[in-house]
Amino acid sequence: MIVSAIAAMDKNNLIGIGSEMPWHLPKDFKYFKDTTMGHPIIMGRKSFESIDCKPLKGRPHIIVSKDPNLNYSSVNTVTTVEDAIALAKTMEGSDEIFICGGGQIYKYALNNKLVDKLYITAIDTSIFVDFDDWVDNDCIYFSKYDNDGWDLITANKVEKDENNIYDMTFLVFERNF
Numbered sequence: 001m002i003v004s005a006i007a008a009m010d011k012n013n014l015i016g017i018g019s020e021m022p023w024h025l026p027k028d029f030k031y032f033k034d035t036t037m038g039h040p041i042i043m044g045r046k047s048f049e050s051i052d053c054k055p056l057k058g059r060p061h062i063i064v065s066k067d068p069n070l071n072y073s074s075v076n077t078v079t080t081v082e083d084a085i086a087l088a089k090t091m092e093g094s095d096e097i098f099i100c101g102g103g104q105i106y107k108y109a110l111n112n113k114l115v116d117k118l119y120i121t122a123i124d125t126s127i128f129v130d131f132d133d134w135v136d137n138d139c140i141y142f143s144k145y146d147n148d149g150w151d152l153i154t155a156n157k158v159e160k161d162e163n164n165i166y167d168m169t170f171l172v173f174e175r176n177f
């Protein structure tokens with residue numbers, strides 16, 4: 001059983017603005033779907049709400065919130081990331097468990113060395129954030145991960161096209177510490 005985290009980010013490690021993803025990249029959605037399909041996925045309460053609390057097909061969801069009374073009809077809820085991983089281990093497809101965000105959950109999992117493998121979509125742009133519309137706290141970043149602690153396993157670049165306005169590279173790292 002391995003615990004993986006999967007995230008897409010721009011050159012500044014930006015992953016979200018407010019509750020939204022700052023881009024629409026069908027190639028990355030497909031990569032996310034293909035990679036996570038059939039495996040349990042763990043998500044923070046805010047990320048789950050950002051997809052209107054509608055579970056993605058074919059993947060059991062575990063939602064993390066500090067609120068023990070939180071209850072969604074179609075998914076499991078737990079109050080710690082460790083409990084989420086423990087529950088995921090009992091589920092079908094648990095040879096690989098995916099932590100799917102957002103910023104707070106990635107940060108907790110990385111800081112506590114709960115992640116064995118990283119799937120990073122490196123989007124080849126620096127998103128412009130218009131601070132007339134947003135405040136600094138609305139910008140959600142992926143935690144800095146120490147490149148020395150991670151071995152790059154694969155890097156597959158895909159070019160932009162009419163539906164995907166940025167080049168991106170699918171990077172896979174494994175923890176070496």
Ligand SMILES: NC(=O)c1ccc[n+]([C@@H]2O[C@H](COP(=O)([O-])OP(=O)(O)OC[C@H]3O[C@@H](n4cnc5c(N)ncnc54)[C@H](OP(=O)(O)O)[C@@H]3O)[C@@H](O)[C@H]2O)c1
Pocket residue numbers: 006007008009014015016017018019020021043044045046047048050064065066067079080081100101102103104105106108140
């Ligand atoms: N680019 C990507 O790949 C990607 C992927 C996923 C999400 N996102 C983006 O990320 C943003 C959301 O991220 P976020 O950081 O604001 O929120 P989040 O991590 O999705 O959820 C935060 C919530 O999770 C719960 N939580 C966090 N840490 C916890 C812990 N250690 N133990 C128990 N519960 C914990 C808390 O819920 P309670 O407040 O209920 O206690 C907290 O408010 C959105 O913009 C989304 O679009 C981007």
